[in-house]
Amino acid sequence: MHFNPDKCHILPISHKRNETIFIPSRPKYIISHGLVSLFRSNNFLDLHWERHVTIISTKATWVLNFVRRNIYRCTGTHEAKELAYTCLVHPLMEFAAPAWDPYRVKDINKLEMVQCHAACFAKSDYRRTTSLSKLVDDLGWRTLSNTALRLNLFG
Numbered sequence: 001m002h003f004n005p006d007k008c009h010i011l012p013i014s015h016k017r018n019e020t021i022f023i024p025s026r027p028k029y030i031i032s033h034g035l036v037s038l039f040r041s042n043n044f045l046d047l048h049w050e051r052h053v054t055i056i057s058t059k060a061t062w063v064l065n066f067v068r069r070n071i072y073r074c075t076g077t078h079e080a081k082e083l084a085y086t087c088l089v090h091p092l093m094e095f096a097a098p099a100w101d102p103y104r105v106k107d108i109n110k111l112e113m114v115q116c117h118a119a120c121f122a123k124s125d126y127r128r129t130t131s132l133s134k135l136v137d138d139l140g141w142r143t144l145s146n147t148a149l150r151l152n153l154f155g
Helices: 049-071 079-094 105-122 134-140 142-153
Strands: none
Touching: 049 105, 079 105, 079 142, 105 134, 105 142
């Protein structure tokens, strides 16, 4: 396997808020006789976590709405709708969660709302009086915050 060093970047990940990106004593990485550069934020991958959470929740909502449009006529049990959510939507929200681990309540709630909308869809229960957390519990789904704790890399 060959890597193009111009397309490879070093991406330091830390929970520290004020970590400086450039440290002169940082080791140099060489791939295919080329020096790998330190990652700088750009338009394609901006690592502001709030923006990242917004992108993930928006993409997951788009996929959930696609699933709704295409299997809305499934009647009977909720298993087909639940399976569609589990296979198509949930992995989008869980992908790389251990690395960026949403810690702000606002970000967690944004992701949890996608899951609650999916629970309403799976149970076909759109009443305003229904408890969303009860729907999620009835389906046996773990909340995304519990999943992030389970998968947390930084302990």
